[in-house]
């Protein structure tokens with residue numbers, strides 16, 4: 001089969017490799033579509049703990065081609081999405097039900113074969129049947145599951161005023177979920193007009209178009225959006241400059257959320273006095289954890305909208321172009337269609 005294979009950071013090839021064979025508890029999937037996201041850019045640079053050789057791709061939808069000998073309840077022809085993670089169940093973190101910190105975490109597309117390939121094997125117990133969902137919607141399950149986990153972490157009180165920085169797929173999904181879960185006035189701030197339009201169409205109460213060359217004006221617009229300060233500011237960009245600004249924008253007792261993935265070497269300076277005096281809370285949210293089923297519910301009911309989210313489609317051979325696109329502002333969501 002054809003696959004994107006990394007041998008080292010920044011060094012990948014589109015290669016022919018052996019098609020995997022499903023183990024007794026696995027299914028073999030023909031990949032229908034796989035989402036490319038910012039994490040794949042970090043993986044490209046060797047960040048986020050990749051093991052080589054690596055086939056990336058952690059957001060995939062496939063059609064079952066074959067089921068392992070011990071698999072029941074799934075059959076060839078069904079369309080599924082896959083929770084790409086597997087935990088050991090035995091380490092200190094698993095024993096505390098912190099499955100996303102499993103010390104022996106296996107994450108397909110990060111340290112195990114992922115979905116930028118024609119075929120992939122996945123544990124049957126990690127598959128969710130999505131015959132009722134269009135592929136274009138189902139492919140967004142994993143990022144939506146990450147957002148649901150974020151909501152588990154934040155648990156915003158009803159009546160909260162929340163700002164989300166970033167209007168990429170994650171920012172747009174977060175803004176919608178926050179508006180459905182306690183966020184009573186949700187502001188989305190980002191530099192790209194067409195993404196803000198989507199944010200507004202999907203329920204953001206306020207949108208602020210940021211102009212990178214005019215930080216003073218941005219700060220003014222954001223302060224005007226919530227003169228008393230936001231209860232929560234969520235950074236869905238991974239940019240330290242946003243986090244610096246977030247501290248100024250939250251009200252006393254407020255919460256700053258680092259949701260976007262910053263470069264591993266980035267640092268963020270916070271005044272401990274300010275955290276103490278203003279009782280600030282800083283919350284991180286990493287990946288997803290027991291949230292696939294709830295993400296699917298939100299996509300099925302249409303509570304979370306995704307029409308028009310996918311702006312770019314590429315073949316496996318065009319993987320380099322897909323990575324370039326993901327870094328550009330004209331791209332909202334890029335997918336690989338093997």
Ligand SMILES: [Zn+2]
Pocket residue numbers: 036037038039058059142143
């Ligand atoms: Zn992702």
Ligand SMILES: [Zn+2]
Pocket residue numbers: 087088089090091092093094101102103104105
């Ligand atoms: Zn574990």
